[in-house]
Amino acid sequence: LYPFKAALADGTFWSTGIGALLALIGILLTAVMMTKKVPGGILVGILVTWGLGMICELTGIYVPNPKLGMFSVMPSFANGISVPSLAPTFMQMDFSAIFTFNFITIMLSFMFVDLFDTLGTLIGVASKAKMLDKDGKLPKIEGALLADSIATTGGALLGTSTVTTFVESSAGVAVGGRTGLTAVTAAVLFFLSLFFAPIFLAIPAFATAPALVIVGFLMVSSLLNVDFDDMTEAIPAFIAAVAMPFMYSISEGISMGVISYVAINLLSGEYKNKKTSWIVYVLAVIFILKYIYV
Template sequence: MLEKFFKLSENGTDVKTEVVAGITTFMTMAYILAVNPSILSAAGMDQGAVFTATALASLIGTLLMAIFANYPFALAPGMGLNAYFAYTVVLGMGYSWEIALTAVFVEGIVFIILSLTNVREAIFNAIPKNLKAAVSVGIGLFIAFIGLQNANIVIGGATLLQLFSLDEYNAVNGVEATFNDVGITVILAILGILITGILVIKNVKGNILWGILITWVLGIVCQFAGLYVPNPELGFYGLLPDFSGGLSIPSIAPIFAKIDFSGIFSLNFVVVIFAFLFVDMFDTIGTLIGVSSKADMLDEDGKLPRIKGALLADAVATTAGAVLGTSTTTTFVESASGVSEGGRTGLTAVTTAILFGLALFLSPIFLAIPSFATAPALIVVGFYMLTNVVNIDFSDIAEALPCYICIASMPFFYSISEGISMGVISYVVLNVVTGKTKEKKISALMYVLAVLFILKYLFL
């Protein structure tokens, strides 16, 4: 049955190889079960409910990938997109998280339509290659910046931002924190970054997840030793999992089906949807092509067979994830770890999906992991995204300068969508003014996007 459905021998693999690959993929991306609730809770969402939504969205999306495309790729709420959801759309623009979920839902519907037609290719081809790489790099810096803030390694100060100091932290926040609550967590976070870095360099399977767990365990040791003293008033809680309720699954009710269409009739909302769609589309296609090329799945023309099914799985998972109550669900680049273990079919994805289902019963563990332990994961994932900078052609200033503006705008303006806006506007304006439009073959869609973004700044 497995042979017939997944075509194992045709793809040069077997059940054992696929199962091991699926376990490996889960290990490398299970950190999202701790990180996503932490990020979305900043938008006011219930952390336990987000954990459940994250696990369910990952399970559904990964199963759909196996069914629609028979590929060994796993899906989960995407890093960068969750940060954009919480820190830009909700905290920055002032939308409620319900309206932000609506934007994700609409994006998913649009993505389904685009995945069933050839419009997706037109949009993908309209954006210059260098600018696509720049978006990924900018998101990487943005995520790393959030990680540094969550760990209190970077705080506000006389120079706008500065390295952590206890006196400055108390002055900025108007509190009386001590070394035994905030101070020790900063040290633990820095240790966590180093530990995760060592694991990455050593190519340890599941390095990011292991980095989180080791940092958390070090925190528990410090709590037992009296070095870390919980201070709930300042947001520093006990680090031990609460199993008093058993291994029950947190209720999804606080965030389930909370779609709100009341704020959709505005240009800002359109920009939000476009930003979600833009990042998801290019992140997904880039991941699919990158991972599949590593697995030698591309055809002689460099195209990925059954890519329409893979994109459709991504789109349906995003729509379902929004209803469940989480940010955009997308294909994870960590799928490469399972591919490197020999995963070649949807059986790898099914194995990963089953493990996400089992993880639902381990919520007390994932929800007890503190932000200082997940911060190193954000910083290291930011590094992975930053490596796309090598795909930017810096020898052509007309290409490189808009990319630089796009990259710098995301962390400095604290917004992914502002970075995309600035990148598109500067790319069009600089090339038009310098007479390079014919040489660059700028698409009509780029002109339309530039005009829309400029109008946004003029009238909003």
């Protein structure tokens, strides 16, 4: 308890710990609303937590400190409302190194990261929406992958961060979203948010953190489908689930899961009793080579 008392005494807690405390409050509020099946409970949780942050800033409990990554939670319209120009980043590609080895390794790295991030998210969200078939496959996944690849390419041409499938989509699934209308509605709202950037940019990380925690909880339920009596299935699934948050990447978690799955089955001889596709073994080799050379 001494570090905690010292932090309270010198004010460090109130300058750095209040964000974590507000995030915890937001998680509890969001969980209660989800339990009560309040429509838009996750969004309400974000807004309420943000509101509490505003109150804390106005009362001096929350003190913005950019050096500590703590910014003001009050919207600022000092620069007015306008959509930033794309000119500085639009079509700013450099193909001078396209025939070099470094370019190939970078291209393959991005390809694997984007591909397996997308596959992991699609399967996870589809599982939550109960859209997988009896074999655990997503019917007509080609269309979803094509849409994702077009969006990724378009985003790159515009100079934005990678446009891809995000696991936050499960928040929409949790409140009943099952069709393309959900995605279209989200797209329209994202477009409108361009004109209200000062408002949305002021929403702090501790206000959105509860939503991400709840989304993580929703995704964890998929682990119930793992056969924990089969160690060759359960251990790789566990390794993949643990690796994703610690390595901060869905694709890295999938890589660890595939490598461990192949290694355990080969070394234990269980591969003889399984009808595992040869593609899995090829992927395991590719993932290992990626870690060695990239």
